[in-house]
Amino acid sequence: MIDRRFFNLALGGLLSVPFAHAQSRRIVKVANPNSTVDVSQAFVTCGRDPRLKFYESEGLDIEYVNMSSQTQAMLSIATGQADTGALVPALFLPAIAKEPGLGLLAIYNWLPRNANVVVVDPDSPVRAISDLAGKRIGIRNQGDGGIAQLQLMLTELGVSTQNIDFIAVGDGGLAGSALKQKKVDALVTYDTAAGRIEAVGFPLRYLPLPPQYEKLPAGWFGFRKKDLKDDRKTVVGFCRGMAKSSLFATTNLAAALDLHWSLYPESKPKSTSPEAVRKEMKTILAQRRINWVRRPDDPDPRMGASSAGQWRGTIASVAKSSGNPLLPQQIGDPANIFTNELIDEINDFDKAAVVRQAKSFKA
Incomplete structure (x- = not known):
């Protein structure tokens, strides 16, 4: 504040x-x-x-x-x-x-x-953000704004925000490794941070954002x-x-x-x-x-x-x-x-x- x-x-x-x-x-x-x-x-x-x-x-x-x-x-x-x-x-x-x-x-x-993105490993069974209820979500740190952003997305989709486990995984290669090793099911971050993960060798698949949220x-x-x-x-x-x-x-x-x-x-x-x-x-x-x-x-x-x-x-x-x-x-x-x-x-x-x-x- x-x-x-x-x-x-x-x-x-x-x-x-x-x-x-x-x-x-x-x-x-x-x-x-x-x-x-x-x-x-x-x-x-x-x-x-x-x-x-x-x-x-x-x-x-x-x-x-x-x-x-x-x-x-x-x-x-x-x-x-x-x-x-x-x-x-x-x-x-x-x-x-x-x-x-x-x-x-x-x-x-x-x-x-909206510059926020939700990404998964290309082989992940997760196809949509609505599939993330109850999943483990990687964020940069525990003060990261991605927590509130994902909650907003799920609220628009009418999906419960309860029982989501947010796990701090850092940036770049650390975040990419956590996703690849299935320590988390998805990452919520922003576009250039996801690009840096891809740049160090971790391919990603981008989940479609909710339509109203995407337009913010x-x-x-x-x-x-x-x-x-x-x-x-x-x-x-x-x-x-x-x-x-x-x-x-x-x-x-x-x-x-x-x-x-x-x-x-x-x-x-x-x-x-x-x-x-x-x-x-x-x-x-x-x-x-x-x-x-x-x-x-x-x-x-x-x-x-x-x-x-x-x-x-x-x-x-x-x-x-x-x-x-x-x-x-x-x-x-x-x-x-x-x-x-x-x-x-x-x-x-x-x-x-x-x-x-x-x-x-x-x-």
Whole structure:
């Protein structure tokens, strides 16, 4: 729980500053909770390449500001140390409930499908999530949010959540071994973590998510409310550049990885061959890649859009996972936390042209 003392301590030393200027381009500072810029951020970064100019065409460039945690990253946006960054609902919603004056809005839904996955060994007799009642479920640790996520899935399916044995199995090879050795019947994790299990040699089979749960978005980029009024052009330009970059990366992931590494060479692992690194990252991002953009059956095809209904579902999910049943009342109207006001402007570009460019691109 985020209390006022923690909130004030986390803000310590952060001063409000406007968008930075560099020569003729504005530098948009992006809060980075990962401490280093890694290749999973290629869906944002590839558009910086001078051969694409997705941000440059908007009069912008981006600069990552490294942070030590998701909480620090979020608060750095609120106070102006950074201009934008990814908002994680599990932290963002309790923070808004506790501090309504935080001044942040979720603007761009960069991960429009649920990033949680349930996986089994390819030879497992388990065919559906509804088969998991009474089973042993692997999670990363006993504080892992996967417990609440699986409970939400089973509740939607009308399956009892009683008698499920959650077992901490760690990440990567440890989790893969636990599944292979039948210490657990399934793993509940998120898409890139499952990709890392596959990358170290453990094949997985992904169980279909419940239909309503699958449609819950997983991540947004947020801005200060005042910047929508004071610097709307910059907010729209950044999100439009990110939309183009996401579409390019989804269409041609190999090229996006190469472009990212050309811009951030320090983020490329040196211990293995370039071919091995590229293969590993394509495996890790295989599921995440298809979640960067809209799918044909999405009711709103606009990149970055979300709805009040989706937010109500997300609020209900966080209320359950955080153990705070009062969260929906504390948040109130979803308009307090998100807006689609800029979405039409953000989508004002030729998507087919970006796809053609990605398909024909040669690094």
